Amino acid sequence: MRKRKFLLVLIAIILISVSSCKKENGNPASTATPETVTTPTKEPGPTPKPITEDEKGKPHPQAEVLLKEDFEDGEINPDEFMTLYDEYIKISDGYMNITEVWSAVLPQYAYSLATLHNQYEFSATFSISHLQPDAPHIAYWVGARVPQEGYGAYPGGIWLAFNYTNQVRVYLSGDNFIDDKNELIKEWDKMFFTITAPESFKEEHTVTVIDTGDEILYYMNTKDEENYLLIRAVLDGSDLIIYDKNGKNIFNGENAINDLVNFSIFSHRTKSHTDEIVLKAY
Numbered sequence: 001m002r003k004r005k006f007l008l009v010l011i012a013i014i015l016i017s018v019s020s021c022k023k024e025n026g027n028p029a030s031t032a033t034p035e036t037v038t039t040p041t042k043e044p045g046p047t048p049k050p051i052t053e054d055e056k057g058k059p060h061p062q063a064e065v066l067l068k069e070d071f072e073d074g075e076i077n078p079d080e081f082m083t084l085y086d087e088y089i090k091i092s093d094g095y096m097n098i099t100e101v102w103s104a105v106l107p108q109y110a111y112s113l114a115t116l117h118n119q120y121e122f123s124a125t126f127s128i129s130h131l132q133p134d135a136p137h138i139a140y141w142v143g144a145r146v147p148q149e150g151y152g153a154y155p156g157g158i159w160l161a162f163n164y165t166n167q168v169r170v171y172l173s174g175d176n177f178i179d180d181k182n183e184l185i186k187e188w189d190k191m192f193f194t195i196t197a198p199e200s201f202k203e204e205h206t207v208t209v210i211d212t213g214d215e216i217l218y219y220m221n222t223k224d225e226e227n228y229l230l231i232r233a234v235l236d237g238s239d240l241i242i243y244d245k246n247g248k249n250i251f252n253g254e255n256a257i258n259d260l261v262n263f264s265i266f267s268h269r270t271k272s273h274t275d276e277i278v279l280k281a282y
């Protein structure tokens, strides 16, 4: 018995050393990892505050407010927020009302993940008074990694689109959706799947989207929970893996999400009433 164990161990050692030799002598392309080579010699730069694995991806109690617009002064600070089609934005009594056509609002910030901050937390507090069934894209979209154009018609972002029901659409770009004729869907307004939120947006809620660099998470507040997790999207190279609140895998597909951090709200042909939008970081 002992002899056999010894032999097995010996075989394992030989196999390991053969495979490591192969790696050393093998394909040069597979050994080219400049990031790991240059990291130790880098000049010491700023580093974000420590964050635990448990804190990561959740709204952080000590997150710093970077930009905030509560509409109390009747206008949107153009140094902090970019607006698209602002002729449809009407501000009154501390609310931004967008009740016809569409508009979008984007925080303007020089994001710096991993050097200055661990994560960015973007939230919008809003309700919807457009109370009739129509197309899924008639909604209030909250986006992360949004393209420079800032709204849903351009690819690259991940968006959750809210309406007066509990049905929330998760819009994704990339070759992820096929129609009933088995053809690839290319129209921006049809590239989605549906999840169910615990409460509708007839009443006001706060939606918070967090970007940690490798994960994008959406939360909303409910009667029972301050931060109810709607989805957790893991950006794993070319793969996009999405989980629900219970950790159940609800989507797997192509990761066609932009690399650069950028957020937006895009009120599209609905009637929306926004109390405030806030960008935080930790």
Ligand SMILES: [Ca+2]
Residues within 6 Å of the ligand: 069, 070, 071, 072, 073, 074, 075, 076, 077
């Ligand atoms: Ca203002």
Ligand SMILES: [Ca+2]
Residues within 6 Å of the ligand: 070, 071, 072, 093, 094, 095, 274, 275, 276
């Ligand atoms: Ca307000």
